Amino acid sequence: VKRPGEIVSKGHKNYNLMLNLQLGIRHSIQKEASIFRAIEPSDFNPNRKCWTRFPPEGSQITPPHQSGEFRWKDYCPVVFRQLRKQFQVDPADYMSAICGDKTLRELSSPGKSGSFFYLTQDDKFIIKTVKLSEVKVLLRMLPNYYRHVSQYENSLVTKFYGVHCVKPIGGPKTRFIVMGNLLFSEYPIHRRFDLKGSSYGRTTAKTGEEVDETTTLKDLDLNFAFRLQRSWFKDFIKQIDHDCEFLEAEGIMDYSLLVGLHFRDDNTWDKRGLSPFLLRTGSQDSYQVEKFRRGNRFLEAELQDRDRVKSGRLGANMPARAECMAQKSGFDQYNRVGISHFTPHPSGETHDVVLYYGIIDILQDYDISKKLEHAYKSWQVDPSSISAVNPKSYSKRFRDFVGRIFIEDR
Ligand code: ATP
Ligand code: CA
Ligand code: CA
Numbered sequence: 122v123k124r125p126g127e128i129v130s131k132g133h134k135n136y137n138l139m140l141n142l143q144l145g146i147r148h149s150i151q152k153e154a155s156i157f158r159a160i161e162p163s164d165f166n167p168n169r170k171c172w173t174r175f176p177p178e179g180s181q182i183t184p185p186h187q188s189g190e191f192r193w194k195d196y197c198p199v200v201f202r203q204l205r206k207q208f209q210v211d212p213a214d215y216m217s218a219i220c221g222d223k224t225l226r227e228l229s230s231p232g233k234s235g236s237f238f239y240l241t242q243d244d245k246f247i248i249k250t251v252k253l254s255e256v257k258v259l260l261r262m263l264p265n266y267y268r269h270v271s272q273y274e275n276s277l278v279t280k281f282y283g284v285h286c287v288k289p290i291g292g293p294k295t296r297f298i299v300m301g302n303l304l305f306s307e308y309p310i311h312r313r314f315d316l317k318g319s320s321y322g323r324t325t326a327k328t329g330e331e332v333d334e335t336t337t338l339k340d341l342d343l344n345f346a347f348r349l350q351r352s353w354f355k356d357f358i359k360q361i362d363h364d365c366e367f368l369e370a371e372g373i374m375d376y377s378l379l380v381g382l383h384f385r386d387d388n389t390w391d392k393r394g395l396s397p398f399l400l401r402t403g404s405q406d407s408y409q410v411e412k413f414r415r416g417n418r419f420l421e422a423e424l425q426d427r428d429r430v431k432s433g434r435l436g437a438n439m440p441a442r443a444e445c446m447a448q449k450s451g452f453d454q455y456n457r458v459g460i461s462h463f464t465p466h467p468s469g470e471t472h473d474v475v476l477y478y479g480i481i482d483i484l485q486d487y488d489i490s491k492k493l494e495h496a497y498k499s500w501q502v503d504p505s506s507i508s509a510v511n512p513k514s515y516s517k518r519f520r521d522f523v524g525r526i527f528i529e530d531r
Contacts, residue, residue, distance in 0.1 A: 125335040126226030126240055135227060135237065137188040138295060141287045142248070143220040144175060144186055145193035146299075149285070150216045152182075153202045164199040165267075167260035171195050189289055196256065196284040197263060207271065208280050208301065215282070218243045219299070245305050246282065250297045255484035256284060259298065262371045269367045275356070277378075277479045278364050279303070303479040308383040310477065314338045316378045318522030321498065321506040340522075347476060347527050348442040354529040361523050364480055365516040374515035375485040375508060378523065381477035382443065442530070443474045487511050 129139045163169075173193045179185035195201075205215060219225070223242040239248040259266075259281065270276050280301035288294045304310050315337050317323065323340035325332075332338065349357060368376060485491065494509040504510070510518070 126228040126238075129224050129227050129239070133227070137289070138287060139225055139239070140186065140188045141175070141191050141193070141289070142285070142297070144184070145173075145195075145285055145287060146283070147216055147220045148173060148175075148183060148193065149195050149198060149283070150212050153198055154212065156199060156202070160199055160203045165197060165264050167196065167257075167263075169197075171198065191287055191289040191292075194286040194288075196260060196286070198283075200263060200267060201281070201283045204267065204270070204280075205282050208282070210282060215246075218246055219248070240302065245302055246299055247302045248297050248299050250295055251484065253296060254486075254488070256286075256296050256298075258371075258373070258484045258486050259284060262373075265367070265371060269363075273360065273363055275360055276364055277360055278367070278483055279479060279481050303379050303481065304381040304477050306381065306383065306475075306477050308385075308475050310334060310381040311384050312338065312382040314340075314343055314378075314380045314382075315481075316340050316343065316380060316522065316526070317375070317508055318519045319506055319508040319510075321502050321508065323508070343526065345443040346525070347474070348471075348530050349527055350441075350530050353441070354527065357527065358524070361520060365520055368480070368483060369512045369516040372486045372512050373483050374487050374491065374510065374512045376480050376483045376515075376519075378519070379479055379481045383475040383477075384443075385473040385475060441474050441476050443472045 127133075129136055133139075171194060173183065174180065174190070175183045175186065175193060176190050177186055177188070205212070218241040221242065225239040225241060225248070228238040228240060234252075236252075237250045240246075241248075266278075266281070270278070270280070281298055282301065283299040284296070285299075286294050286296045304313060311334055313334070313336070317340060320340060324342055325336060325338050368374075491509045495504070495507060495511075498504075498507045498509065505514075505518070
Protein backbone atom coordinates (compact mmCIF):
# COMPACT_ATOMS: atom_id res chain seq x y z
CA VAL A 122 0.00 0.00 0.00
CA LYS A 123 1.49 3.24 -1.09
CA ARG A 124 1.88 6.29 1.08
CA PRO A 125 3.92 9.11 -0.30
CA GLY A 126 7.32 9.89 1.16
CA GLU A 127 9.98 8.41 3.33
CA ILE A 128 9.86 8.37 7.12
CA VAL A 129 12.46 10.66 8.68
CA SER A 130 13.90 8.39 11.35
CA LYS A 131 17.24 8.24 13.14
CA GLY A 132 20.05 8.09 10.60
CA HIS A 133 18.11 10.03 7.96
CA LYS A 134 20.18 12.95 6.70
CA ASN A 135 17.57 15.45 7.83
CA TYR A 136 16.81 13.80 11.15
CA ASN A 137 18.42 16.58 13.21
CA LEU A 138 16.64 19.24 11.22
CA MET A 139 13.36 17.52 11.96
CA LEU A 140 14.15 17.31 15.68
CA ASN A 141 15.03 20.99 15.77
CA LEU A 142 11.91 21.90 13.94
CA GLN A 143 9.76 19.91 16.35
CA LEU A 144 11.47 21.44 19.39
CA GLY A 145 11.13 24.89 17.89
CA ILE A 146 7.46 24.61 17.03
CA ARG A 147 6.59 23.16 20.42
CA HIS A 148 8.40 26.06 22.07
CA SER A 149 6.65 28.64 19.89
CA ILE A 150 3.15 27.29 20.41
CA GLN A 151 3.62 27.10 24.16
CA LYS A 152 5.01 30.61 24.28
CA GLU A 153 2.18 32.01 22.18
CA ALA A 154 -0.43 30.35 24.38
CA SER A 155 0.22 33.04 26.97
CA ILE A 156 -0.42 35.95 24.61
CA PHE A 157 -3.92 37.22 25.00
CA ARG A 158 -3.83 40.60 23.35
CA ALA A 159 -5.27 41.34 19.92
CA ILE A 160 -3.13 41.58 16.83
CA GLU A 161 -1.44 44.99 16.23
CA PRO A 162 0.12 46.55 13.14
CA SER A 163 3.59 46.15 14.62
CA ASP A 164 3.09 42.36 14.65
CA PHE A 165 3.59 42.47 10.88
CA ASN A 166 7.02 44.05 11.23
CA PRO A 167 9.36 41.56 9.53
CA ASN A 168 12.42 42.88 11.35
CA ARG A 169 11.34 42.05 14.85
CA LYS A 170 13.90 39.58 16.02
CA CYS A 171 12.80 36.65 18.08
CA TRP A 172 15.68 34.19 18.10
CA THR A 173 15.76 31.52 20.80
CA ARG A 174 18.84 29.54 21.75
CA PHE A 175 18.46 25.78 22.21
CA PRO A 176 21.52 24.43 24.02
CA PRO A 177 21.61 20.60 24.23
CA GLU A 178 21.64 20.71 28.02
CA GLY A 179 18.48 22.82 28.04
CA SER A 180 17.88 26.30 29.46
CA GLN A 181 15.28 28.06 31.54
CA ILE A 182 12.95 28.26 28.60
CA THR A 183 14.04 25.32 26.43
CA PRO A 184 14.19 21.58 27.18
CA PRO A 185 17.35 19.47 26.91
CA HIS A 186 17.66 17.69 23.57
CA GLN A 187 19.83 15.30 21.61
CA SER A 188 20.93 17.31 18.61
CA GLY A 189 23.65 19.95 18.66
CA GLU A 190 23.01 23.51 19.77
CA PHE A 191 20.85 25.52 17.41
CA ARG A 192 19.01 28.79 17.23
CA TRP A 193 15.37 29.15 16.31
CA LYS A 194 13.41 32.05 14.90
CA ASP A 195 9.71 32.71 14.46
CA TYR A 196 8.59 35.24 11.89
CA CYS A 197 5.58 37.37 12.83
CA PRO A 198 4.37 34.77 15.36
CA VAL A 199 1.34 36.74 16.52
CA VAL A 200 0.07 37.10 12.96
CA PHE A 201 0.39 33.39 12.28
CA ARG A 202 -1.20 32.51 15.56
CA GLN A 203 -4.17 34.61 14.51
CA LEU A 204 -4.20 33.04 11.04
CA ARG A 205 -4.24 29.53 12.51
CA LYS A 206 -7.15 30.58 14.65
CA GLN A 207 -8.98 31.92 11.64
CA PHE A 208 -8.26 28.76 9.69
CA GLN A 209 -9.64 26.83 12.67
CA VAL A 210 -6.48 24.98 13.53
CA ASP A 211 -6.52 23.93 17.15
CA PRO A 212 -3.14 24.71 18.81
CA ALA A 213 -3.00 21.33 20.56
CA ASP A 214 -3.75 19.41 17.34
CA TYR A 215 -1.23 21.50 15.46
CA MET A 216 1.48 20.82 17.99
CA SER A 217 0.82 17.11 18.22
CA ALA A 218 0.65 16.71 14.43
CA ILE A 219 4.08 18.25 14.00
CA CYS A 220 5.81 17.50 17.29
CA GLY A 221 4.15 14.25 18.33
CA ASP A 222 6.04 10.99 18.75
CA LYS A 223 5.34 9.90 15.24
CA THR A 224 7.82 11.25 12.77
CA LEU A 225 7.34 13.32 9.68
CA ARG A 226 7.56 11.94 6.16
CA GLU A 227 9.89 13.52 3.63
CA LEU A 228 8.35 13.68 0.18
CA SER A 229 10.81 12.93 -2.57
CA SER A 230 11.47 16.41 -3.99
CA PRO A 231 8.20 16.97 -5.82
CA GLY A 232 9.27 20.32 -7.33
CA LYS A 233 12.23 21.52 -9.33
CA SER A 234 13.16 24.27 -6.91
CA GLY A 235 15.19 22.07 -4.56
CA SER A 236 12.82 22.57 -1.64
CA PHE A 237 12.22 19.72 0.75
CA PHE A 238 8.71 18.79 1.71
CA TYR A 239 7.57 17.09 4.92
CA LEU A 240 4.16 15.68 5.59
CA THR A 241 2.85 15.34 9.14
CA GLN A 242 1.62 11.93 10.27
CA ASP A 243 -2.01 13.00 10.20
CA ASP A 244 -1.50 14.29 6.63
CA LYS A 245 -2.99 17.65 7.53
CA PHE A 246 0.11 19.81 7.26
CA ILE A 247 2.97 20.22 4.81
CA ILE A 248 6.27 21.76 5.78
CA LYS A 249 8.30 23.19 2.92
CA THR A 250 11.83 24.52 3.09
CA VAL A 251 12.03 27.82 1.24
CA LYS A 252 14.58 30.31 -0.03
CA LEU A 253 15.22 33.63 1.71
CA SER A 254 13.63 35.38 -1.28
CA GLU A 255 10.40 33.43 -0.71
CA VAL A 256 10.33 34.35 2.98
CA LYS A 257 10.79 37.98 1.97
CA VAL A 258 7.91 37.78 -0.47
CA LEU A 259 5.66 36.23 2.15
CA LEU A 260 6.54 38.80 4.81
CA ARG A 261 6.05 41.61 2.34
CA MET A 262 2.61 40.38 1.33
CA LEU A 263 1.59 39.30 4.83
CA PRO A 264 -0.65 42.30 5.70
CA ASN A 265 -2.49 41.97 2.39
CA TYR A 266 -2.58 38.19 2.63
CA TYR A 267 -4.10 38.51 6.08
CA ARG A 268 -6.69 40.93 4.77
CA HIS A 269 -7.43 38.75 1.75
CA VAL A 270 -7.99 35.49 3.63
CA SER A 271 -10.00 37.33 6.28
CA GLN A 272 -12.23 38.83 3.63
CA TYR A 273 -12.64 35.63 1.60
CA GLU A 274 -13.28 32.71 3.84
CA ASN A 275 -13.27 30.41 0.81
CA SER A 276 -10.07 31.76 -0.68
CA LEU A 277 -8.19 29.06 -2.56
CA VAL A 278 -4.71 30.38 -1.88
CA THR A 279 -2.45 28.23 0.28
CA LYS A 280 -3.14 28.47 3.98
CA PHE A 281 0.05 29.49 5.74
CA TYR A 282 0.36 28.53 9.40
CA GLY A 283 3.87 29.60 10.27
CA VAL A 284 7.30 30.69 9.04
CA HIS A 285 10.44 29.74 10.92
CA CYS A 286 14.19 29.46 10.67
CA VAL A 287 16.62 26.94 12.18
CA LYS A 288 20.33 27.69 12.50
CA PRO A 289 22.60 25.00 13.97
CA ILE A 290 25.90 26.28 15.34
CA GLY A 291 28.34 26.36 12.45
CA GLY A 292 25.65 25.22 10.01
CA PRO A 293 23.54 27.00 7.41
CA LYS A 294 20.14 28.54 8.04
CA THR A 295 17.10 26.53 6.96
CA ARG A 296 13.92 28.50 6.50
CA PHE A 297 10.58 26.83 6.21
CA ILE A 298 6.88 27.41 6.07
CA VAL A 299 4.09 25.31 7.49
CA MET A 300 0.98 25.16 5.34
CA GLY A 301 -2.23 23.23 4.98
CA ASN A 302 -2.17 20.06 2.90
CA LEU A 303 -4.70 20.81 0.17
CA LEU A 304 -5.14 17.16 -0.64
CA PHE A 305 -5.96 16.12 2.88
CA SER A 306 -9.22 14.35 2.30
CA GLU A 307 -11.67 11.87 3.67
CA TYR A 308 -11.83 10.22 0.25
CA PRO A 309 -8.78 8.68 -1.33
CA ILE A 310 -7.25 10.83 -4.03
CA HIS A 311 -6.79 8.88 -7.25
CA ARG A 312 -5.14 11.49 -9.40
CA ARG A 313 -3.38 14.76 -8.70
CA PHE A 314 -2.66 17.58 -11.12
CA ASP A 315 -0.44 20.63 -10.80
CA LEU A 316 -1.86 23.05 -13.36
CA LYS A 317 -0.47 26.40 -14.48
CA GLY A 318 -2.10 27.03 -17.80
CA SER A 319 1.22 26.97 -19.63
CA SER A 320 2.20 24.17 -21.95
CA TYR A 321 5.96 24.26 -22.38
CA GLY A 322 7.47 21.38 -20.43
CA ARG A 323 4.17 20.80 -18.64
CA THR A 324 4.05 17.05 -18.72
CA THR A 325 5.11 14.56 -16.11
CA ALA A 326 4.55 11.29 -17.79
CA LYS A 327 7.25 9.80 -19.88
CA THR A 328 6.55 7.05 -22.31
CA GLY A 329 5.53 3.89 -20.55
CA GLU A 330 6.03 5.29 -17.09
CA GLU A 331 3.73 4.04 -14.38
CA VAL A 332 1.38 6.69 -13.06
CA ASP A 333 -0.24 6.30 -9.68
CA GLU A 334 -2.03 8.25 -6.95
CA THR A 335 1.15 9.91 -5.80
CA THR A 336 2.34 11.06 -9.22
CA THR A 337 1.85 14.78 -9.75
CA LEU A 338 0.55 15.17 -13.28
CA LYS A 339 0.65 18.43 -15.22
CA ASP A 340 -1.26 20.45 -17.78
CA LEU A 341 -0.53 18.30 -20.79
CA ASP A 342 -1.47 15.15 -18.93
CA LEU A 343 -5.00 16.39 -18.31
CA ASN A 344 -7.67 15.25 -20.71
CA PHE A 345 -10.67 15.91 -18.54
CA ALA A 346 -12.86 18.93 -18.10
CA PHE A 347 -14.77 19.32 -14.86
CA ARG A 348 -18.45 20.02 -14.98
CA LEU A 349 -19.68 21.80 -11.87
CA GLN A 350 -23.14 22.45 -10.59
CA ARG A 351 -24.18 25.93 -11.46
CA SER A 352 -23.86 27.45 -8.01
CA TRP A 353 -20.51 25.80 -7.39
CA PHE A 354 -19.26 26.98 -10.73
CA LYS A 355 -20.20 30.60 -10.09
CA ASP A 356 -18.63 30.66 -6.64
CA PHE A 357 -15.56 28.90 -7.91
CA ILE A 358 -14.89 31.26 -10.80
CA LYS A 359 -15.57 34.29 -8.61
CA GLN A 360 -13.09 33.07 -6.04
CA ILE A 361 -10.43 32.29 -8.66
CA ASP A 362 -10.84 35.86 -9.92
CA HIS A 363 -10.45 37.37 -6.45
CA ASP A 364 -7.44 35.21 -5.71
CA CYS A 365 -5.75 35.94 -9.02
CA GLU A 366 -6.33 39.65 -8.58
CA PHE A 367 -4.68 39.45 -5.20
CA LEU A 368 -1.69 37.51 -6.55
CA GLU A 369 -1.34 39.83 -9.51
CA ALA A 370 -1.37 42.90 -7.26
CA GLU A 371 1.38 41.29 -5.18
CA GLY A 372 3.48 40.72 -8.29
CA ILE A 373 3.31 36.94 -7.96
CA MET A 374 3.60 34.42 -10.80
CA ASP A 375 4.44 30.76 -11.31
CA TYR A 376 1.67 29.53 -8.99
CA SER A 377 -0.42 26.45 -9.76
CA LEU A 378 -3.88 25.14 -9.27
CA LEU A 379 -3.41 21.86 -7.49
CA VAL A 380 -6.31 19.50 -8.16
CA GLY A 381 -6.89 16.20 -6.44
CA LEU A 382 -9.49 13.84 -7.90
CA HIS A 383 -11.48 11.15 -6.22
CA PHE A 384 -13.39 9.01 -8.71
CA ARG A 385 -16.69 8.12 -7.14
CA ASP A 386 -18.06 5.92 -9.84
CA ASP A 387 -15.16 3.78 -10.80
CA ASN A 388 -14.77 0.30 -9.44
CA THR A 389 -12.50 -0.81 -12.22
CA TRP A 390 -9.22 0.34 -10.71
CA ASP A 391 -8.29 -3.15 -9.68
CA LYS A 392 -9.03 -4.63 -13.05
CA ARG A 393 -6.86 -2.10 -14.71
CA GLY A 394 -3.94 -3.20 -12.64
CA LEU A 395 -3.57 -0.04 -10.64
CA SER A 396 -1.90 -0.04 -7.29
CA PRO A 397 -4.32 0.04 -4.37
CA PHE A 398 -5.56 3.20 -2.79
CA LEU A 399 -3.55 5.35 -0.54
CA LEU A 400 -4.18 3.64 2.77
CA ARG A 401 -4.32 5.97 5.68
CA THR A 402 -4.34 5.22 9.32
CA GLY A 403 -7.46 6.07 11.26
CA SER A 404 -10.69 4.18 11.24
CA GLN A 405 -12.63 6.32 8.84
CA ASP A 406 -10.12 6.06 6.08
CA SER A 407 -9.59 2.35 6.38
CA TYR A 408 -13.34 2.13 6.15
CA GLN A 409 -13.13 3.84 2.77
CA VAL A 410 -10.60 1.32 1.60
CA GLU A 411 -12.67 -1.51 2.95
CA LYS A 412 -15.68 -0.26 1.02
CA PHE A 413 -13.58 -0.19 -2.07
CA ARG A 414 -12.37 -3.72 -1.60
CA ARG A 415 -15.92 -4.94 -1.52
CA GLY A 416 -16.19 -4.17 -5.19
CA ASN A 417 -19.63 -3.26 -6.38
CA ARG A 418 -20.94 -2.63 -2.95
CA PHE A 419 -18.57 0.25 -2.82
CA LEU A 420 -20.73 2.06 -5.31
CA GLU A 421 -23.91 1.50 -3.34
CA ALA A 422 -22.29 2.70 -0.18
CA GLU A 423 -20.95 5.70 -1.97
CA LEU A 424 -24.31 6.59 -3.41
CA GLN A 425 -25.78 6.75 0.03
CA ASP A 426 -23.08 9.19 1.02
CA ARG A 427 -23.92 11.52 -1.79
CA ASP A 428 -25.90 14.06 0.16
CA ARG A 429 -23.16 14.39 2.65
CA VAL A 430 -20.71 15.23 -0.08
CA LYS A 431 -23.05 17.88 -1.39
CA SER A 432 -22.57 19.87 1.76
CA GLY A 433 -18.90 20.29 0.91
CA ARG A 434 -17.08 23.59 0.81
CA LEU A 435 -15.46 25.35 -2.04
CA GLY A 436 -12.07 23.81 -2.43
CA ALA A 437 -12.70 20.75 -0.35
CA ASN A 438 -15.18 18.02 -0.99
CA MET A 439 -16.65 19.58 -4.06
CA PRO A 440 -18.75 17.23 -6.17
CA ALA A 441 -18.24 17.47 -9.90
CA ARG A 442 -18.37 15.45 -13.04
CA ALA A 443 -15.20 14.82 -14.97
CA GLU A 444 -15.73 14.62 -18.67
CA CYS A 445 -13.21 13.39 -21.07
CA MET A 446 -12.20 16.26 -23.34
CA ALA A 447 -12.74 14.68 -26.71
CA GLN A 448 -9.41 13.03 -27.26
CA LYS A 449 -7.63 16.26 -26.60
CA SER A 450 -4.34 14.72 -25.78
CA GLY A 451 -5.02 11.07 -26.44
CA PHE A 452 -3.36 10.05 -23.23
CA ASP A 453 -4.95 7.41 -21.13
CA GLN A 454 -5.50 8.74 -17.68
CA TYR A 455 -6.16 5.40 -16.10
CA ASN A 456 -3.55 3.05 -17.17
CA ARG A 457 -0.28 4.44 -18.17
CA VAL A 458 0.29 7.73 -19.76
CA GLY A 459 2.40 7.84 -22.83
CA ILE A 460 2.56 7.33 -26.51
CA SER A 461 3.40 3.68 -26.29
CA HIS A 462 0.20 3.05 -24.40
CA PHE A 463 -1.98 5.22 -26.54
CA THR A 464 -5.56 4.42 -25.58
CA PRO A 465 -7.89 7.25 -26.48
CA HIS A 466 -11.09 7.45 -24.48
CA PRO A 467 -14.36 7.18 -26.26
CA SER A 468 -15.44 10.79 -26.18
CA GLY A 469 -18.29 11.64 -23.88
CA GLU A 470 -17.01 9.35 -21.15
CA THR A 471 -17.88 10.80 -17.77
CA HIS A 472 -17.13 10.06 -14.15
CA ASP A 473 -18.50 11.33 -10.90
CA VAL A 474 -15.67 12.80 -8.95
CA VAL A 475 -14.98 14.71 -5.78
CA LEU A 476 -12.52 17.53 -6.24
CA TYR A 477 -10.00 18.98 -3.85
CA TYR A 478 -8.03 21.97 -4.95
CA GLY A 479 -6.28 25.19 -4.18
CA ILE A 480 -3.62 27.58 -5.39
CA ILE A 481 -0.09 26.67 -4.35
CA ASP A 482 3.47 27.93 -4.74
CA ILE A 483 2.53 31.60 -4.40
CA LEU A 484 5.86 32.97 -3.20
CA GLN A 485 7.61 33.62 -6.50
CA ASP A 486 7.68 37.23 -7.71
CA TYR A 487 8.70 38.25 -11.21
CA ASP A 488 12.30 38.87 -10.31
CA ILE A 489 15.38 39.12 -12.46
CA SER A 490 15.84 35.35 -12.71
CA LYS A 491 12.29 34.85 -13.98
CA LYS A 492 12.73 37.70 -16.50
CA LEU A 493 15.89 36.04 -17.76
CA GLU A 494 14.18 32.67 -17.95
CA HIS A 495 11.44 34.25 -20.04
CA ALA A 496 13.90 35.95 -22.38
CA TYR A 497 15.96 32.83 -22.81
CA LYS A 498 13.11 30.44 -23.48
CA SER A 499 11.39 32.90 -25.83
CA TRP A 500 14.17 32.24 -28.31
CA GLN A 501 13.23 28.61 -28.48
CA VAL A 502 9.46 28.40 -28.20
CA ASP A 503 6.27 30.43 -28.36
CA PRO A 504 6.62 32.97 -25.50
CA SER A 505 3.03 32.47 -24.39
CA SER A 506 3.63 28.79 -23.68
CA ILE A 507 6.40 29.46 -21.17
CA SER A 508 5.54 29.36 -17.50
CA ALA A 509 7.68 32.43 -16.71
CA VAL A 510 5.69 35.50 -17.78
CA ASN A 511 4.90 38.73 -15.95
CA PRO A 512 2.23 38.56 -13.21
CA LYS A 513 -0.47 40.23 -15.28
CA SER A 514 -0.08 37.86 -18.24
CA TYR A 515 0.32 34.97 -15.85
CA SER A 516 -2.94 35.65 -14.09
CA LYS A 517 -4.80 36.16 -17.36
CA ARG A 518 -3.54 32.91 -18.85
CA PHE A 519 -4.25 31.06 -15.61
CA ARG A 520 -7.83 32.30 -15.50
CA ASP A 521 -8.40 31.54 -19.17
CA PHE A 522 -7.15 28.04 -18.58
CA VAL A 523 -9.39 27.53 -15.55
CA GLY A 524 -12.30 28.73 -17.69
CA ARG A 525 -11.52 26.00 -20.20
CA ILE A 526 -11.15 23.06 -17.85
CA PHE A 527 -14.10 23.93 -15.59
CA ILE A 528 -17.50 24.10 -17.19
CA GLU A 529 -20.92 24.98 -15.90
CA ASP A 530 -23.66 22.41 -15.70
CA ARG A 531 -26.74 23.64 -17.52
P1 ATP B 1 8.71 24.51 -8.53
O1 ATP B 1 9.06 25.91 -8.13
O2 ATP B 1 9.73 23.80 -9.33
O3 ATP B 1 7.34 24.40 -9.13
P2 ATP B 1 8.50 23.97 -5.68
O4 ATP B 1 9.65 23.30 -5.01
O5 ATP B 1 8.29 25.42 -5.43
O6 ATP B 1 8.58 23.61 -7.20
P3 ATP B 1 5.68 23.48 -5.22
O7 ATP B 1 5.25 23.86 -6.58
O8 ATP B 1 5.34 24.38 -4.07
O9 ATP B 1 7.24 23.13 -5.21
O10 ATP B 1 5.11 22.04 -4.84
C1 ATP B 1 5.47 20.90 -5.55
C2 ATP B 1 4.42 19.83 -5.37
O11 ATP B 1 4.21 19.55 -3.99
C3 ATP B 1 3.06 20.22 -5.90
O12 ATP B 1 2.92 19.93 -7.27
C4 ATP B 1 2.13 19.40 -5.05
O13 ATP B 1 2.02 18.09 -5.57
C5 ATP B 1 2.84 19.35 -3.71
N1 ATP B 1 2.34 20.43 -2.83
C6 ATP B 1 2.91 21.63 -2.63
N2 ATP B 1 2.20 22.39 -1.77
C7 ATP B 1 1.13 21.64 -1.41
C8 ATP B 1 0.01 21.84 -0.52
N3 ATP B 1 -0.16 22.99 0.17
N4 ATP B 1 -0.87 20.84 -0.39
C9 ATP B 1 -0.72 19.68 -1.07
N5 ATP B 1 0.30 19.43 -1.91
C10 ATP B 1 1.22 20.38 -2.08
CA1 CA C 1 5.35 24.95 -8.48
CA1 CA D 1 8.27 27.37 -6.60
